[in-house]
Amino acid sequence: MNKRYIYIIIIISILIAICIAEQLLVNGYLSTMETKITDIIEYVGDSETIDTPEIYDMIVNLETEWDSYEGVLCFLVNLKDIEDIGIELTKMKIFIVEDSAIDFKASLSLLLYYIDGYYNLMGISFENIF
Amino acid sequence: MLTLIIRAILIYLLVLLVFRLMGKRQIGQMQPFELVLTLIIADLATIPMPESSIPTLNGIVPLITLVVVHFFLTFFSKRSNKISQIVSGHPIVIINPDGVDYQALGQLDITVEDVFEAIRGQGYFKLEEVQYAIMETNGVVNVLPKSAFSPATVSDLHLSTQENTIPYIIISEVKL
Numbered sequence: 001m002n003k004r005y006i007y008i009i010i011i012i013s014i015l016i017a018i019c020i021a022e023q024l025l026v027n028g029y030l031s032t033m034e035t036k037i038t039d040i041i042e043y044v045g046d047s048e049t050i051d052t053p054e055i056y057d058m059i060v061n062l063e064t065e066w067d068s069y070e071g072v073l074c075f076l077v078n079l080k081d082i083e084d085i086g087i088e089l090t091k092m093k094i095f096i097v098e099d100s101a102i103d104f105k106a107s108l109s110l111l112l113y114y115i116d117g118y119y120n121l122m123g124i125s126f127e128n129i130f
Numbered sequence: 131m132l133t134l135i136i137r138a139i140l141i142y143l144l145v146l147l148v149f150r151l152m153g154k155r156q157i158g159q160m161q162p163f164e165l166v167l168t169l170i171i172a173d174l175a176t177i178p179m180p181e182s183s184i185p186t187l188n189g190i191v192p193l194i195t196l197v198v199v200h201f202f203l204t205f206f207s208k209r210s211n212k213i214s215q216i217v218s219g220h221p222i223v224i225i226n227p228d229g230v231d232y233q234a235l236g237q238l239d240i241t242v243e244d245v246f247e248a249i250r251g252q253g254y255f256k257l258e259e260v261q262y263a264i265m266e267t268n269g270v271v272n273v274l275p276k277s278a279f280s281p282a283t284v285s286d287l288h289l290s291t292q293e294n295t296i297p298y299i300i301i302s303e304v305k306l
Binding site for chain 2: 004008011012014015018074075076077078079080
């Protein structure tokens with residue numbers, strides 16, 4: 001077989017592998033984040049007080065997890081497009097310390113909004129192509 | 131800064147590899163789709179170079195995608211005249227034994243001055259010396275001169291000669 005055909009087959013395989021890996025990683029990471037944020041929302045519920053070690057630990061764990069995901073996602077997406085979640089998580093730690101329940105809950109909703117936006121940003125769609 | 135240096139080297143090597151994969155014609159005379167590809171590759175390669183937040187893959191993936199597209203275009207162009215004509219067009223005769231074909235010039239959107247400039251580039255300064263002039267798909271004009279104005283060859287003079295051979299370099303860079 002002509003060498004060039006072999007190179008092209010290898011290149012096509014690499015492209016397919018990158019696309020599949022991207023879809024799996026993005027969907028996996030974002031759905032995990034979505035699940036954890038939803039769990040936090042359910043845990044907080046209608047509570048007026050959020051200055052608890054449990055909630056703080058949840059946010060710290062979420063932040064650590066997102067940092068690791070970001071490290072992988074930065075190979076696939078522009079860092080500036082996905083830094084909002086990290087910024088919001090940092091703010092939330094301050095909200096916990098200040099016991100600002102309203103701001104904290106608003107940030108949780110904002111996180112879900114960002115994740116929804118990332119699904120659209122990283123997926124294939126008519127809007128993304130054009 | 132080190133990141134930028136590594137990215138620049140990586141992307142440069144990748145572009146080099148891409149051009150090697152595409153063949154020597156890219157460096158020489160190009161078909162229109164090859165010229166498009168060359169221009170786009172240059173642009174794509176520079177996108178992630180100076181911007182650290184943009185993943186290098188954002189430059190690499192479109193680059194290698196275009197290599198694949200180019201491969202398939204070339205592949206199908208070789209196997210189908212129709213596709214080849216759609217992709218590259220076809221050569222057009224601009225001068226024939228009757229003279230300049232003005233209809234062809236209109237089709238190509240060139241002037242008579244352009245034609246004369248092209249045949250002068252081939253070494254023919256008079257229209258009377260040219261039998262045919264053909265504009266190729268890559269924009270080059272090739273000229274078939276009239277017999278009376280063709281350069282004489284060894285066979286015209288009925289001379290016997292030895293066949294040419296390729297010279298071999300025996301010593302290069304002070305090495306045998």
